[in-house]
Amino acid sequence: MQHDSNNKLVSWLLRYPLALIGCLLLAIISLAALVGPLLVHHDPAQIDLVARLQTPSALHWFGTDELGRDVLSRTLWGARISLCVATAVVLLSLAVGIVMGSIAGFYGGIADTAINLYLSNAFLALPGILLAVAFVAFLGPSLVNVVLALALSGWVNYARLVRAQVLHMKDREFVQAARSLGASDARLLLRHILPNIAQPLIVQAAVGMAGAILAEATLSFLGLGVQPPTATWGAMLNDARSHLFESPYLVAFPAAAVALCVLSFNLIGDGLRDALDPRSRLREGL
Template sequence: MKQLQEVSTQTTSTKSPQIRMLVDMMERLWQNKLSVAGGIFMLILIIMAIFAGLLAPSDPAAQNYSAVLQGPSAAHWFGTDNLGRDILSRVIYGAQVSLKAGLISVGIALIIGLPIGLFSGYYRGLWDEFFIMRFTDAMLAFPPLVLALTLAAVLGAGLENAMIAIGLVFTPNYIRLMRGEVLARRESEYVEAAKSSGIKDWRIMLFHILPNSMGPILVMATLNIAGAIIAEASLSFLGLGTQPPTPSWGAMLAEGQGYLTEAPWLVFFPGLFIFLAVMSINLFGDGLRDMLDPKSK
């Protein structure tokens, strides 16, 4: 038994620093039970979105006028809407729209914001101080939802345009964050060593500065997915996002607002899933932030 313990100790001690760091990070995440719970519900949402065709009990667009505004029952767990459509099926398919909007919107913001912030922070100068950052400050001065509504109205109604509008609204956040990370690292020893070795600027930015800046960016991206879900639901509620008959949690809230007293389940279940999705992503984002923080013990 003592020999096995010695072997185990030797195996642990011979692990590379990267493996030990990864193990420590996972332990910090696992200790945060709320973040684990948030991650589990995020996984449930992803499964719902991927396997919606298998999980949904019926076609989300199928109308049944003999089952209009039926309450939750064994036949329809979440009830039916004013057209006899199954609410559970529409909620499941709505997860596809919400996750798609969240991921693509944040992806657009990352693709646009990171390169601008990277070059702006590395080269500085007049272009950085008086053009990029002043334009970023101007965009950040607007309330995000108001700016998203304006852009969506200009681009036109539809999920694709809504995702573009939300992505553009989030872009200044990544420009500012990436620029700040570059400014904090451009004078560091490993960057100076890379410069003295004759490595080109683009390689320094891409392979030295960017990888060491991904921690805060990943945390912000995770939290912004929750914000994008809320923004898409808001735009769909106002008729600028997902268009009928495609099921969307925000559009379902808009359709059910006239039946609050008669059939409250029309708004309760999509509203509940919006709340749970946003809360779970935020909880997981908090845990991810703690996991990536080397000072967190």
């Protein structure tokens, strides 16, 4: 059984080469985030003014910043922060979106009107990043507040997707059959509806990871993310602005890290969308 599952995964990756590239990029970034800081012996927060603004060398592979801190170690630590924040944001947004969307789609009526018409539109009236900036500015910058702020602005998309899927699934024959046998509303949702709408949620979550990484980098760039001396990609880009022309490597490495991480999740999301789309599978069969 395990061997067959592995063969299916390998065949899927070979059928969608862009998704394979995305998985490889994500694997490299994740491995670097987990293992890299243990292999690089420079403290990302250690200040060494004697070694400030050194170009990449054998001692400092990515060079040093304006305070003499090793850019490589800071980039690796920034990967940990970005991946942790993105994962927490997507999980929290997905959880809230599933609950709100399930209630709106399954019960309809006043619940649907209150959630889908009033509450969702109220959150969509403001740009998500602006809402997150206001939230963090009010409560103060910290890792927890960044996660809460981005989840607060991101749950609506999941809720609307879940609502649409639940509306489509709740009148299907197998759901009606389970209802006629006395299944409760909770059992209908948890056992019969939600497992059958997992595919679009997975695709949306993969794309949402990319958006969360960009949003976290934006907040850190504005000084509203995780505070120093913790290294984040956005904060590194902010610190490098004044040295853009004489030390472009300070911008190049964290910017490349953000771009590759976002690209990997977008490629994975596109591959999952193509693989899970029945019309795409039908075209492949033809």
